[in-house]
Amino acid sequence: MNIRLILAVWLAKLAAFASRKFGWKGSSLPGVVARKIYKGTLADLARQARKGVIMVTGTNGKTTTNNMIANVIETGGYKVVINQEGANLITGVTSAFIKQASLLGKIDCDFALLEVDEASFPKVVQEVKPHYVVVNNFFRDQLDRYGELDTTVKLVREALKTLPKVHLVLNTDDPLVAQMQQVTGHTASFYGLAPNQRSENETKQTRESKFCPHCGNELHYDSFQYSQLGSYSCTECGFKRKEPEVEARAIHNLGTSLECRVRYPQGEATLTINTQGFYNLYNALAAFSVGYLVGISVEQIQQGLLKYKPAVGRMETFYYHGKTALLNLVKNPTGFNEGISTLLSIPGSKNVWMAINDNDADGRDISWLWDVDFEHLAEAQASIETFTCSGLRGEEMALRLKYAGVPTDKITIDGDMTAAIQKTLEGPGESAYLFSTYTALWPAQKILLELAEKEETHVKGLPSVS
Template sequence: MRLCLSAAVIGGKISSMISKLAGGRGSSLPGVVARRIYPHTLRRLSAQGNRGIIMVTGTNGKTTTNNMIAGILQAGGHRVIYNQEGANLITGVTACFIRFSTLTGRVNFDYASLEVDEASFPKVVKEVRPEIVVVTNFFRDQLDRYGELDKTVQVVKQALKELKDVTLVLNADDPLVAQLGQATGHNAVYYGLAKQEGMERTVAQTRESRFCPRCGEELQYNYYHYSQLGDYSCTRCGFKRPRPDVEGTGVSTTIDGLRARVCCAGDCYTIAVQTAGFYNLYNALAAFAVGRLLNIELATIQSGLERYKPAIGRMERFRYRGKPVFLNLVKNPTGYNEGLATLLSLPGSKDVFLALNDNAADGRDISWLWDVDFEILTRHLEDLQSFTCSGTRAEEMALRLKYAGVPTGKITVIPSLENAITAALQGEARTAYLFATYTALWPSQNILCRLAEKEEHHAVGMPSVS
């Protein structure tokens, strides 16, 4: 048995080297190879931890939340294994442990913090038993991969029900997530955002869940933060937003990041993260909740969050001849809407680059693009200098902007990513903002690294699917 594990690890490490020599990332292939050699590789490696396993699943924010949690744990002096590149299928999770393993299959770690794809979650928890599971949110995402949203929620719910001795960290503001506490019977810690006075949400959101997940009655909202996230209640069965154990308030945003007050157990603290985007505060609150659950000191949690380094495409920052440049991954309507909100919140004029691919990792079906509120852009055209569309479906992206009301004189179609990015960078606006789907993200980041300067907070890697 030990020889089988050793052979699997060695095979995985060799495949990783070959992948990197061929220009790949080696983030999933080692897991594929190892599991074929010895199917119990993940089970055996993950069982060697000293303290426990934390898993993060959900639609948006998995990579950011998981990396924030790992940063907090590392700031506390713990040895941490985590799939920082976001390879979150069962093969990627296996590859993560192989990376930290000796050739004989020994792994020395205190915690493993693992981002896990929603559809892969049931498979992973059959081999890796978590003590804590974080669920970020549920939104429609690549219907050709995941199916309808209700199916995704049910898959995660059923897998959670089969777990024992687990604590859930749940987004109180998402009714699809908050229901999991009572539905599974597990102990749950909730995090959320209080009503933010003076922070108007400019993007008209698609509400993923209008109805009560328990009885089907239409939910009533006191306020929304975005999409279905907010303060909700059901007048028929009494289901409502749980009172958060960790709650953010007093949010302020700048071009450099976010700052907020976080209240927990009657005390309030200040946290800061070096990444823009209102939605990223939810990720920070989830990580904060995990830190408190593990009895990590407040100062350590604050330090871990402040040192967070964005993954590629998670509001990654560059400078081009002194001009701020942002790179943002987009993959579904809710994420795109929040990206647009962040774009419009930045001061001054902007040149916008939009890359749309329809490869397997992106999702072949691009109809979700019509659920994105590009119409909001027409209210701010004086600050939006140009729109450069690129990728395999560049023409469809341009057509969507035209139907949204963006003047055709501001829209340019340039299929070549490099030429399109160069055009966006050389625009006359104060800031360049780049949107890219999965398979356009790596090439776009590589081009930016050649043409522009990476800012101080270097991004960690990310594979084509996360």
């Protein structure tokens, strides 16, 4: 019996209780307290996962992918520990275990599912040895925190090299991710989208990286999905997109859901997810791949993904007097560009709200807004009735829209978030789309819950496997 572990768990649970009592969010506080008392808390709790640890890292989609994996694993009949709220620093990961630990420091779970921030990934894998690591994508994100993109990629790459044995689950369409098998020597499974799944207009975005990660020469692309994701090859060293074991094609937008055909080693299946956003198909394919690798049946994988409900700000759907409103977290150029693509794919007229903060959790440097393709919004502004800008940097957001070519008579700055959101919901558009950086997200969701009704996802009939 480890007395220090028991004491750490007790006091951490007490901190969590106090946090809830006083209305603090504090999802990482129990982990902070536990690690102060006993540094080995995370390692001791994590090794109790009977079937192992599955980690998800990368820039965009970590929370969605991790939660999708949880749905799949639980549908397969297994118990999980998960940092579901997206607290993905080492303290947040520790808190996830504290939450489910008994007062004697015991964990009853089959799998631990951990979303891990890229910068924290090296620290976490020092204490927790994962059996599977999913890497989604790499994009520029919070330059004042992560530095340039090469720095982020190197952090993850070097941390993976320290692991004696791990199975990688990699996005084959991202060359920065796909390189991880070759440079680490670990076993890997690949997932991706069949080439040419998007229109030419949808793929006209800023490319985060266009050079071979091995030899530095410019990559040749036959087609793009978005940003640097696509069908690539290097004519100098031979590095190219690997044929994925799990691949999606025949993608259909069904309004509030997406459907596609998925090819996997033993056949094909129809896959439906009850959320919007082309990028969410990558998250679903990662979850499908993990489920398949750990032995979940394809029927259970389908059912688990069909039951997925978006986390806060991950394309959450609300209804206001019959009008649809979507809340979308944005934190870097690629994520914002994909949000814009989703917005423009929605039929009918829209009202748009954008809240930009520059607190520590958002990143102090907001120059990344100038790398977002707001010009696409300007080109399609006939379908957008109003643009309302809020947040600590609402004025800068409005200025960026003006320089992108959005008519100034459509742009309003309103620092009162409640009034701004209500104005957006009540505007002349047939639907509303709300963009928010991280620290504005929870207040925005709270306001929406007070003003509108949140969609409850209803599971439809299970698609067939063929």
